[in-house]
Amino acid sequence: MRDTNLSLTFMETRPTIYIAITNHGFGHATRTASLAAKIQQLCPDILLIMVTTAPRWLLESYIEGDFIYRPRAFDLGVIQSDSLTMDKVATLEKLQQIRKQERSIIASEVNFIRQNRVNLILADIPPLAVAIAHAAGIPCYMSSNFGWDFIYRDWGGEFVEFADWMGKHYAQCDRLFRLPFHEPMSAFPNITDVGLTGGSPRHAIDTLRSNWGISTPPEKTILLTFGGLGLQQIPFENLQLFPDWQFLTFDVTAPNLPNLIKITDQKLRPVDFMPLCGRVISKPGYGTFAEAVGVGIPIVTLTREDFAEAKFLVDGIANYSYHQILNTEEFFQSHWEFLHQPPQPPRQSQPIAKDGNEAIAQAVLEAVSRKS
Template sequence: MPRPTLYIAITNHGFGHAVPISSVANLVQKMCPDVLLIMVTTAPRWLLESYISGDFIHRPRAFDVGVIQSDSITMDKQATLEKLKEIRSKERSIIAGEVDFIKQNRVDLLLADIPPLAAKIAQAADIPCWMLNNFGWDFIYRPWGGEFVEIADWIGECFGQCDRLFRLPLHESMDAFPNVFDVGLTGGTPHYQPEEIKAKFGIYTDKEKTVLLTFGGLGLAQIPYQNISRFPDWQFITFDSNAPEFPNLINVRNKLDKNHTQFLKIRPVDFMPICGRIISKPGYSTFAEALKLEIPVVSLIREGFAESKLLLEGIQDYSYHQILPPTEFFDGDWEFIRRPLQPPRKSEKLDKNGSEAIAKAVVEYLH
């Protein structure tokens, strides 16, 4: 019997799409140890390895562009449009190359988050395409107008060929998809006990005064770290290797570089349980992991990216939170840290088992 083979295509945009689908891939591998995982993404292998505990093939390919950005908030729409046109002009050759690869490797199922061409690739290879996300790229591009409208139409046509969408919480309607299944939150779960983390990194503050700064894979330019010195009795944690040194700032990456330990695959989600809040920008994977662990979220507002509004509404509905205008974060003195958090507007909780539900469906199909 050939091994069941799962081809996973990931949007070429930051790290936020690689995280939810990698957490699903990890569960598929645990439930079905003989599965062959093929991770098709330009995301770095170390990121995938921090979520997938077993072996996989890494095929660095990009079928879409997401949004070209200099950091986690600053977008270059013109460069994005040029790249989208280039991908569209090469559509036939991209599809042909992947169909050959899929047939050679006897792939059984294509799972995607959420490159539009994945649906056309699967159809041409005569295998099903399942997708997961809380938004489609047509939803992001359409409000930008001009030539983006035609691109959004093309993307909607691609999505129309998807066999099944697992729609994640905090979503838009995703009308282009013919078959929609709503599932719960996705994302990683902590690898370590809170005591292990606190001992390893010398964290002695109480949880309420421990803050994780996390701004996605691209980070933020010009974080005003000098404000940290105004809160000497608080502990701040960052993964930004360019951060300056402060007595109350732990730079996880630099600490690990100096001291290679079993903590090498540590991720922001591993720190969340010891923190009283995270400070972030709107991003599904960070928000979903915080919501799963019920960690309060302080988020910047992000203009011009349609998904942000959905995410900020969701955080206000389901989490203790603060929503910050960018000026208050970049130009203010961070006095918001001393203000009380707002309670969630809704009393019900979101389902936390999205990764498990998707993985179970995939394994049932592969068997």
């Protein structure tokens, strides 16, 4: 009944939420799109403005209703050639450029926000979103398991100055929804811890099996997913060592192999195929980890020594999921013997909360209701 009342409250003045997504890979876009979808589900009258450089088709795979797509970037995350290879020099140059353009970026978005009568910004997790919101006279809520200040500070050197700059913006955030597998995020003054976010499977298993010709049992069906940037030099030759297994990938550049199915339908997502699989092989990433834990599928992950968030992510799945943690040598230079080994059980006996989408959506709608 509460959700219906929220919807009715907004009938005369349509609420509008400006959702700003960090310009880094696909993970931030998909996890935030899942939140947007929940907000839209609870309040169909709401107008969503999705502000991101991620492709529209990716957002549409999570958000079934209408939204405004505004391709803008207020940060860059890390410039990478693939999901593991970072270019710190190019990242630093781009950070310098964004900081020089800070005032013009803010001014441009403030005009847009006022013209469209936006009520609130929800961001994951570009620092300038806070300044944009407050210059426009509206609150800024954020959701994430890490801040970019944390990533850059760990790199040291010239990146520390940018970490301090970002931390000052984060310190003005009205409310942070801190996702699981998180770093302390100490720059934020008002923190609410929530459960896992992300998408849920929405297709019948038998239909997917039939449409994609998947006949192997789950224990011999493996999902390979390395985010929107993919992963160069995956040792696909190892798949020939498992001729009676089936591997699935969303990488359209992968080689054509008899036991590798390339999923090319942009309406389908990795989470849709997870119930068919016995394991998902990935790199550290909140979106994939959260969806896999939500489905209950074991996770095989590479480690990342040069990305500070990775430790918290890997510890998270070790605590709450059946898992296998590989170093790069075990993945790139072995014959994937790990597939013949059982995953390790989670260290924690109590399951993790999975209500993050609902909790954040309700809080956002209540805030917009007060603002309206």
